[in-house]
Amino acid sequence: MSVSVETAAVPVAGGAAVGTPSTRRPGAWQKKLPTVLGSLLVLVVFLAAWEWGPAAMGMPEFILPKFSRVVQESVLMWNTSDLLMHFGITAFEVFVGFLLGALLGLAVGVVLGLSPTTESIFSPYILALQIAPKVAFAPLFVMWLGYTIYPKILVAVLIVFFPVMINVLSAVRTVDPDLVNLVRTLNAGRVQIFRLVEFPSAMPALFSGLRIASTLAVIGVTVGELVGGNMGLGYLLVDGEGQGNTSAVFVAIAALTLIGIVAYAGVVWAEKRVLHYMPRAATSTV
Known part of the structure; x- marks a missing residue:
């Protein structure tokens, strides 16, 4: 009688059979559980240090407010300062x-990658634009x-442009x-070569640039x-700084960080679905 490799049949009372637990492979959630628990532990330690550390060091609250004070300020700003509206903007x-x-x-990036002559003509000006301080x-x-909102969008476009362009150019080349x-x-x-070979080959580099660009935006x-x-969280940050309200500044920073995390996670989500056909070693694991 042949026995399955995955689960060996073991007779029990009533004639039923169950799989041997030792031969079952752990699920995906079991593999990720130590990582998730480790990350949560780091978060708990960080928040505990933030809550009780400043007082233990004798640091005044107007310099570094404790975590619970920042949470209280976020609730106050939600109710009185239109925090959600500024966050959405x-x-x-x-x-x-x-x-x-x-x-x-x-x-x-595609145009310059496909045409070295065009790159030679425009690269000095693109480099000068990148070197010039965006501020x-x-x-x-x-x-x-x-x-x-247009000046803010234009500054974001300038910052996002270069990492995406240089990654795509290098990949196409x-x-x-x-x-x-x-x-x-x-x-x-020529069009078929680009569609079947060059553009698919540039996709991993494109998403690497998008990961960087999502935070730079x-x-x-x-x-x-x-x-x-x-309007916006930057305005709330300046307003809190002008009033000497350190807790409001921390609320604005935390909200900006949340936007960056969501943007980065969105790029990672899209990358996993677009590049699902590639080996795991070819894509980032972050």
């Missing part, structure tokens, strides 16, 4: 700036477009030539709101 600016910057970086552009955009020659032997045209929008904003 900043999140919208991050999303639009990230999307436009990523699309622009993808398009320019310096924010007041200029405010002077041009006023105290609206380093495509395996044997794959290109193989497709050419099948009478594939938050920085770009925050810079724009700090320089010339009357």
Whole structure:
């Protein structure tokens, strides 16, 4: 009689059979459980240190408020300062700036990657744009477009553009030539070579750039709101600093961090579904 490798049949009372527990493989949640518990433990230790550490060191609350005081301030800002509205405005600016910057970086990266001559012509100007401090552009955009959401989105676009562009350019430029020659032997045209070989090969690098860009978009929008904003979390941050309300500053920072985490998680989620066909070693595990 053959016995299954997965679960060996063991007779019990009543003639039934159950699988031997020692031969069962652990589920995915069992493998991730130690990591999740470890992360939660680090979070608990961090929050405990934040709650009782400042008082233990004799640090005044206007310099570093304890965690419970920040939570109380967040509730107060939710009720009296339209925290949700400001959060939504900043999140919208991050999303639009990230999307436009990523699309622009993808398009320019593909064009420069496919044409070395075009790269030689435009690369000095693109490099100069990247080297120029983005903070310096924010007041200029405010002077041009006023105290609206557009200056913040433009700063985010500038910051997001370069990492996406350079990753896509490098990936397109380093495509395996044997794959290109193989497709050419099948009478594939230029568009088909790009669609079947070059663009799929650039996808891992594209998502690597998008991971970086998702966090930089938050920085770009925050810079724009700090320089010339009357709405958004950056505005609340400046307002809290002007009032000497350290707890409000921490609330704004925590909300900006939450937006960045959600943006990064969205890129990771999309990457896992788009690149599901690739080996795990070829994609990041973060």
